[in-house]
Amino acid sequence: MSFEQPILNTSPEVSDEIRKTTCYMCACRCGINVHLKQGKVAYIEGNRDHPVNKGVLCAKGSAGIMQVNAPSRLQTPLKRVGPRGSGEFEEISWDEALSMATNLLEPIRKNNPEKLAFFTGRDQSQSFTSFWAQNFGTPNYAAHGGFCSVNMAAAGIYTMGGAFWEFGQPDWDHTKLFMLFGVAEDHDSNPIKMGLGKIKARGAKVIGVNPIRSGYNAIADEWVGITPGTDGLFILALVHELMRAGKMDLDYLARYTNAPVLINSDPKSPEHGLLMRDADGKQLVVDSVTGKLAPFDRPGVRPDLSATYRHGGVTHRPVFHLMVERYLDPSYSADAVTERVGIAADKIRRIAAEIARVAFDEAIELDQEWTDFRGETHDKMIGRPVSFHAMRGISAHSNGFQTCRALHVLQIILGTVEVPGGFRFKPPYPKPPEIHPKPHCKVTPGAPLNGPHLGFVHGPDDLALKADGSPARIDKAFTWENPMSAHGLMHMVISNAHAGDPYKIDTLFMYMANMSWNSSMNTSGVIEMLTDTDENGDYVIPNIIYSDAYSSEMVAYADLILPDTTYLERHDCISLLDRPICEADAAADAIRWPVIEPDRNVRGFQSVLCELGARLSLPGFTNEDGSQKYADYADYIVNHIRKPGIGPLAGFRGDGSDIGRGEVNKDQLNRYIENGGFFVEHIPDGAHYYKPWNTKYQDWAVKMGLYDSPQPYLFQLYVEPMRRFQLAAEGHGDRQPPDHLREQIKTTLDPLPIWYAPFEDSHVDPEEYPIHALTQRPMAMYHSWGSQNAWLRQIHGHNPLYLPTKLMTQHDLTDGDWATVSSVHGSITVPVAHMAALNENTVWTWNAIGKRKGAWALGEESSEATKGFLLNHLIHELLPPKGDGLRWANSDPITGQAAWFDLRVKIAKAETANESQPAFDAIKSPVGVGPAELTWKVSQ
């Protein structure tokens, strides 16, 4: 046969039209180009112009086409007709659904709004849903931050006015050493991969600190397979070794942090440990130029890191003295911590030395003049090119807040925050904690709450307590149990509502939160709480309303289902008022818009809230004549005014040319659509670094509406609000904690970072339960959402429990064997697999692959529903009873963050089985099972 080849059309039509919107296959919010053929979604790719992903797109994003056609999509509003959990529903109209909801909620609002608990899960519209809840008047609102990464967010904001991910990012273009601590691999997804790619292209170094060497850690040049829950101790050992060698940026510490700020050092004083302030409340330092006391921000002041000050018989010492005393202590040395952290002492010292070498010997100088808040002009920007990122791996422990604080303190003593090559904030951050709202909880029947629900407390006066001292909120956020719970405690809502602790509620209203499955600790227990009845046979949690786009496990446990749209069928705004998508060099926000229309009887949840708000006559949702104020969410996005000139979207305001502040522009959404679905405004030259102290950045932020006036501030190495809680626990002040919490407050709310063992270690016998058990989220799946996606579930349809070599050998296990894994709370029996690149005392599995039979339109024999499993069954939302009759949350005692990763287990070989245990009965599906074959081609 001679060589011949066919003639190909190498320029086929790609699509009829490209519509640009924002992805929602995870929380990353990348820009996407949705290619349409004949009005159908034909192909999804990344938007090259978009600030978040610059054209790239992850597996989830490209699989969006399988989400939009997923058979699990709910079709129409549903009213429960069988018992809870049966999945027996009747299809109803929207009018009936909204009447039902109105009839439930109207009397609650009139009589006692706290009887509504409204929690919104993986919500990306929190500034809107919280506004709705505030208008309703209930104090019981939060999204999912409390069971996700509030420790990271709150520790960052209290310490330095911002944290990782949405708050800031490494300076990927300049960093020479990047150190990554435990990360759920979608926080954030594409930007970290893009950043790692840039680092790798330059041949710069990555150190991965994680018990598991997968994903990002697999490409790390150095792997530190740390013992779970000891990251804080490891970080403080690095601080010790660096400090001992004098490897700190003392100039940076003196100028930009509260290291030189004076502290009352008289143990007998009621103000012991509080910062010294002038009459205007300004923190005071000793000026090394004059030797006199001065407010930190006075022009020309050069704060002294070392000088003490005696006043009124009380010695005041700089914060730095306390830090030196604490961290130079040999108990923080590499030799002292090596055993507990599971890292060789030499390795700890080598890492410290490498950090010091890069930070100080490879410093960067940018020829860029800038002027600081004290009026001093600098001719260069000095960079310490070491950067850090961390997320849930270090947050989701009962010592997570202090661990996250320790990491921020490490960054700060190196002088790597907001400098070239270090960590950089993204607008609207940096933002000092004082300008965030405080929590509000004053309930008035028939009227809105007295202010925003969530915020940052600065002492006992800001706690959300009732007049009798009992918790004002159903989740006990902002109480002595966890005073600084900035994101609420979603994981405690159902448990507390069921226990009537602190009180009973009438209606639980939830959005995008799979609480009867992977989003709860103690899944079986939560299922029982949702279905439990009282002596009259009534449900203990009387009413449950739930909104979701898909047939999740939670659907069966609600009484009324409000079916949401998919992300390509709706309006959304990714707002600067909410969880923004800015870059370190730019402010940005974005929209979603219906690039296709729903083919089912479903409505975007936010639009439903607009109508429900009007039906309930909520003031923010009703015109003066009583009519509905916002026709739908799109109407709200354009017309809502939060402050004069400021609305949900910052771009194209006024006549279309106003940025940040400006009048309502009726054409705003069209302008966003024309611009690719987003808006971006770049930070001016000279304002890119040193943002908290750089006058040029501060002035730009005011112009943009991010601040009302310039807000220069000092990084708080020492967090004074924590000391205020300690003082109360020591007996000072009028607002006093209950006695049983005094010791916990005194020991854990230390204003300088400390490490203490995860709480589980103190109530579980580490000899009996010697193994740490973790979950990780795969990069190609987002929680439960991926399993309904025909393409993604072929990548992650199985989740064995991965065991290190030592445990495989010890228990005589080989791949495919089964093991029973027990915690002090429960046990599961699951398939195992070997993984060598794993901490020798740690086991792990993929998060949320296991599914309930009947959910997500999967066949009952699907691998996810048979062999798939959840670790959640082993983790209780409460610590084991201590005999005091009290319910102690399995949470961080500072923020209330769910301590998922404290879990300790033991393992035993089990008989080979067909199904993981516990196995649950199938729930009846409202949508049936998906088709037996897919040959998806819209142009066929």
Next chain:
Amino acid sequence: MTQLPETTQRKLGLVIDLDTCVGCHACVISCKGWNTENYGAPLSDQNPYNKEASGTFLNRVHSYEVQPDIGAAQLIHFPKSCLHCDDAPCVTVCPTGASYKRVEDGIVLVNESDCIGCGLCAWACPYGARELDASEGVMKKCTLCVDRIYNENLPEEDRVPSCVRTCPAGARHFGDLGDEDSAVSQLVAERGGMDLMPELGTKPVNKYLPPRPKDTLDEIDILAPLLAPVAEDPKGFMGWLDKTLEKL
């Protein structure tokens, strides 16, 4: 039997950086999306919502653990698709001429209208890079997005395979490996790019960049103190501090 061209004018292919690939599967799904909608029959899925789901993919990521004699175990993510071999055994084995290697760019393709689904090519390919579509009964394989790379309906910067365009870590590179001055050839030269199983004589066009050495911090000579202490006790430390601050 089908003939290979004696030479091709260019050798278009991929360079995949194993030091950078995080194993995220972005390339896998982007490929699935583009090639389901474009060249030839859609890439079908059997039992997509039930047990034993099994679909056609032109690109898959495998993960392998490596256990060096000294040091910690490592995990390597290994994306694999057709390597567009110069001596492609999948082409010469084809009984109908459906499989062919293009003269102008070296891309190996299947002309689906001539494919009888006999599977000989998949058997002949030592890399397991071809998959028979269970619904259409034709052989599917990486086309190097031949309907993208020359496509005048796409902006010029998008005329690359969809896996390359989407890769978040920038671990995939596309170009002419027959041109030693091309960016991809230079990358291969700089980073010691490798053929996959060269001993088989298939002369793959695609190249892999090997992972860089790992865990080298453990090898640092620590005879010299890494971090010499400025003082051994806090008091001495404060003395050091005062002296240091004077210099600032």
